[in-house]
Amino acid sequence: MAQTWTVLKILQWTTDYFHDKGIESPRRDAELLLGASLGLDRVGLYLHFDRPLEESELSAYRALVVRRAKREPLQYILGETEFWSLPFCVSPAVLIPRPDTEVLVEESLRLAGGHRILDVGTGSGAIAVALAHELADAQVVALDISPDALAVAERNARRNSVEDRITFLQGDLAHLPAGPFDLIVSNPPYIPAADVEGLMPEVREFEPRQALVGGSDGLDPYRALARQASFCLVPGGWLLVEVGIYQASDVQRLFADAGLKEVFCRDDYGGVPRVVGARTGVVDRAV
Ligand SMILES: C[S@@+](CC[C@H](N)C(=O)[O-])C[C@H]1O[C@@H](n2cnc3c(N)ncnc32)[C@H](O)[C@@H]1O
Numbered sequence: 671m672a673q674t675w676t677v678l679k680i681l682q683w684t685t686d687y688f689h690d691k692g693i694e695s696p697r698r699d700a701e702l703l704l705g706a707s708l709g710l711d712r713v714g715l716y717l718h719f720d721r722p723l724e725e726s727e728l729s730a731y732r733a734l735v736v737r738r739a740k741r742e743p744l745q746y747i748l749g750e751t752e753f754w755s756l757p758f759c760v761s762p763a764v765l766i767p768r769p770d771t772e773v774l775v776e777e778s779l780r781l782a783g784g785h786r787i788l789d790v791g792t793g794s795g796a797i798a799v800a801l802a803h804e805l806a807d808a809q810v811v812a813l814d815i816s817p818d819a820l821a822v823a824e825r826n827a828r829r830n831s832v833e834d835r836i837t838f839l840q841g842d843l844a845h846l847p848a849g850p851f852d853l854i855v856s857n858p859p860y861i862p863a864a865d866v867e868g869l870m871p872e873v874r875e876f877e878p879r880q881a882l883v884g885g886s887d888g889l890d891p892y893r894a895l896a897r898q899a900s901f902c903l904v905p906g907g908w909l910l911v912e913v914g915i916y917q918a919s920d921v922q923r924l925f926a927d928a929g930l931k932e933v934f935c936r937d938d939y940g941g942v943p944r945v946v947g948a949r950t951g952v953v954d955r956a957v
Pocket residue numbers: 764765766767768771790791792793794795796797813814815816819841842843844857858859860880881882
């Protein structure tokens with residue numbers, strides 16, 4: 671006789687299965703996928719542990735489990751994630767926004783001295799949308815080379831009701847718009863090309879290469895940003911970037927060599943140097 675699968679039983683089975691597949695948070699992922707299949711949140715699942723699953727529910731859930739077992743990121747399967755406590759749609763056209771990037775938003779809010787902001791490599795629009803959400807008078811230009819990413823970012827701006835204050839622009843960070851901007855913020859692709867093969871399968875096989883690789887040493891986008899910052903920022907305007915592990919001192923040097931001032935670095939909450947910032951010199955207006 672076929673066995674009856676209850677919510678609890680299938681959660682336990684999936685947790686073991688995901689664990690064997692090397693998935694980092696097997697129980698959490700099982701709960702989120704089952705919740706999505708049944709239209710229940712995690713508390714709802716806990717209240718219905720003994721509920722038997724119908725065959726149609728089982729087969730819908732099985733399809734999601736197969737995808738996750740192949741290491742497709744949970745966020746792509748669910749089609750959404752959270753950043754800065756706001757909801758974001760995600761697709762394989764965009765990098766999944768990471769909690770570490772919230773430190774870059776914090777620093778932007780701390781230092782933003784004016785309302786004209788440029789977000790370079792906007793991807794899902796995470797940074798642009800979070801800043802527009804927090805700063806009522808912000809006018810953000812969100813730039814990306816990928817039209818598919820920009821379509822996702824526009825959707826996220828509408829979803830968070832900030833679409834009237836963000837302009838989406840397709841372009842290459844090698845040629846930034848003239849501005850002038852009060853703040854340029856960027857989480858650019860920064861992985862050295864040769865390091866991609868060593869990344870987790872979720873990242874290596876599913877996230878867009880264009881969002882990951884920053885040239886042979888990972889620093890190409892920072893060079894381009896440092897070179898252009900003085901031309902696109904107002905005097906005293908800030909350039910703030912997220913950096914990868916071990917890159918902070920190189921990026922600080924690049925910024926200083928480009929003539930930027932007050933170069934600093936801030937750690938993320940895991941103690942990793944994560945944000946590098948610098949500003950253009952204030953022009954001496956004395957005659
Ligand atoms: C690391 S992702 C960051 C996405 C988003 N800002 C975030 O923090 O989650 C980098 C983004 O830069 C974009 N990008 C890559 N090369 C670019 C280039 N040359 N010019 C403009 N954007 C570029 C990618 O398409 C991707 O969306």
